[in-house]
Amino acid sequence: MNLHKLIFTNNACYKAGRRITPKGIMVHSTGANNPWLKRYVGPDDGLLGKNQYNNHWNQSMDREVCVHAFIGKLADGTVATYQTLPWDYRGWHCAGSGNDTHISFEICEDYLTDAAYLDKVYNEAVYLCVYLCELYGLTEQDIICHCEGHDLGIASNHGDVLHWWPKHGKNMDTFRAAVKDKLGGSVPDTPVEPEQPGGKIKAGDLVTITGTKYYGGQTIPAWVRKQKWYVYEVSGDRAVINKNESGANAIMSPVRVSDLALAGSAAVTYRVHTVVKGDILWGIAEKYLGSGVRYKEIKALNGLDGDTIYSGQKLKIPN
Ligand SMILES: [Zn+2]
Structure with a gap:
């Protein structure tokens, strides 16, 4: 997952500051042929590129609209995810009660016929959902698209994403199956190379x-x-x-x-936690570091590739 963060602090939805307890995830797509993240996410952070119309969503807008994340293209054409609201803020994305319960993200549509582009954003969305499920104790069953939300009576009458994905042999069932397949496993970011030729920089350095x-x-x-x-x-x-x-x-x-x-061997000090049955990285991070999301620091310090730990394993915990 190529996850970045640019919180829409100027959007009225962020300013309203209402919180939710996430009960599910709602997948949207934008309904406009514009795969570039800069259309919606701004200002330019050096990766997004400049939105010459300055009509991104990080400002006060003429309608109440905001989602928790966008998936689309950076200026260099690579696909990325941008978190745009704290996950537990109440978004304005479906004009129904789903706003009170669901984390939402928009996938930037292109002209809907490019299978390679859909592949990339679909995979990015799978990993985002795996990440969010692990964050909030959700399962693939808690993931719906906007169209399904309407059928459930919690969202307005929109067709996304089912006007798009089935053109390429994908639908919400294949999506949920893909998320289920990865839940409990590791969330690979872009593939990690063990050693650089001529260099030795690695995660955690x-x-x-x-x-x-x-x-x-x-x-x-x-x-x-x-x-x-x-x-x-x-x-x-x-x-x-x-x-x-x-x-x-x-x-x-x-x-x-x-x-x-x-930067040289900085004097890294750490504690050691011996893993017991039932431990998960998230819980260990919460206990020692005060926040479950900091599990990545434990992974980095211990050189773990996946999220699997075992009883008796000694884990270094950053101070
Ligand atoms: Zn939608």
Whole structure:
């Protein structure tokens, strides 16, 4: 999953600040031929590209509309997910009671005939749903599309996504089956390469940035270059950094592996947790780090590829 975050703090829905307890996930697609994330997500973070009409949704709008995430294309054409609302905020996405219960995301439509594009956004959506299910204790049965929401009486009368996916042999049943297949397993980000030729940067490493441009060619600001960063994932010659040395300042930015240097063995201090039956990474992160979402830090520190842990395993816990 290529997950980024750009919360719509200027959208009235975010400002309303109403919370929900997520009971399900509603899949939408935009209904307009525009696969570019920048149409909806902004302002430009260096990856999205500039929306020349400035009509993205991170502003006060003439109608009440907001979702928790978008899936579509970055400026360089790669497919990504952008979280645009905290997952437990109440979105405005289905004009029905589904707003009070469902996390929502929009998949940016193209002209609906490109099977390769659908493949990419569909897979991205599968991983997003697996991630959200694990986050909120949901199952594939809790996932519906807008069209199904209407049949259930909790959403307005829209056809998404069933006007699109069946053209390419996909539907909500194949989607739920794909999510079910991955639940309980690991959520691979882009494939992680074990060793870089000529380099040895890997997920979890503390690095300094020696280059001046992000992977996409945009300039890396000086304040970013001044700090040390943790590597979130490495894929080919592309690395994503997401946290500074103190663990704050979460960003998700791709840089070239060749533009990174190990920051040396920083004095990392950690505790050790011995896994007992019933433990899951999420629960361990919640217990020691105060937040389940920080399970990725435990994974990174221990070099875990998947989410599977076993009784008796000794896990390093970051301080
Ligand atoms: Zn919809």
